[in-house]
Amino acid sequence: MGRAPCCDKANVKRGPWSPEEDATLKRYLETHGTGGNWIALPKKAGLKRCGKSCRLRWLNYLRPDIKHGGFTEEEDKIIFSLYSQMGSRWSLIASQLPGRTDNDVKNYWNTKLKKKLSLEGKTSLAIKNNTEIITPAKNSTNSAPCSTPSLPCILPKTETNGSLTFWDSITQSSVTLPILSDVGYEPILNTAQSLCLDPVDQFSFPAGINMDVSELGANLINNQNKIVLSSQEGSSISDSSSIAIDHNKCLSLPSNGGTDLEHAGTMLIDSGFGFPYDPVNALLFEDKAGEVASTCCPNFGGFGYADIKHQLGQNQSVINQY
DNA sequence: AACTGCCTCAACCGCCTATTT
């Protein structure tokens, strides 16, 4: 048996609401409330509208506490932050933004923030390789959806003194980009839909890609696509490190010496919204001092211009094999 | 001024879940 329609579609008005209809609905709701039944409401109120349509109109437009107008920078950050944690749960996100509706937030995300994000990301580049760069953990215990393979990508920043050639997995073409000289290497975790991360299973480079961190004083073990960074000397990596990738698929992370790494055990990715993101421990840092808000298995993708710092001070794998 | 393409956002659709019968 099919589902009964919520209203007689042949006898209800559709399309934009007129000011008269708005006034009628508003007057009725302010006097009587919903009566706990939206479906019966339009008849009682004298409206030739579907009950669902009335509900939507009230919730998204007529409610007195609705905030109209542009979103603030602060709201941007909240939306982005929450989206990174829970994905497109618009009603939940909207509940954290007084006066905003799920429809508002959804529209704003789809028309503005998503573009802002892609502009921050510029492009998604995977390390040149014939094989798929990365796949989700086969036996991951993550609860978040992981329907799309995650791709570690490399994105240089703007300060340049050379160039690198990368393989753009999206356009399937080589791209030459400047060597970054500001923050260092940027393995961007890029996925169209979601990225499953947990503190143990992170990401690996496929066979054929070696990550040489010798210049950092760290040890590299890649016999199982596993990278183990174990040296205290690794702290020599700095914000001024540069990245180079050669055509033998050898990723090197040279350093020109420098500062200590904060947040041992973490990789911080600059979300582009003013706070770095720690995908390894699935933590969101409000600032680089490490003000932590815990998250669970976040979804995000397409981030660019990442500031990443590897933990090099413990005898443990930073990047494990899937 | 006319045309075109893009953008915005209100509204709809259909699915899922919770509640009621």
Place this chain on the structure above:
DNA sequence: GAAATAGGCGGTTGAGGCAGT
């Protein structure tokens, strides 16, 4: 417990407005 119903939600659509040519 099953079926019916209503509420809630996210995805999508399309009309109208705007900017560029």
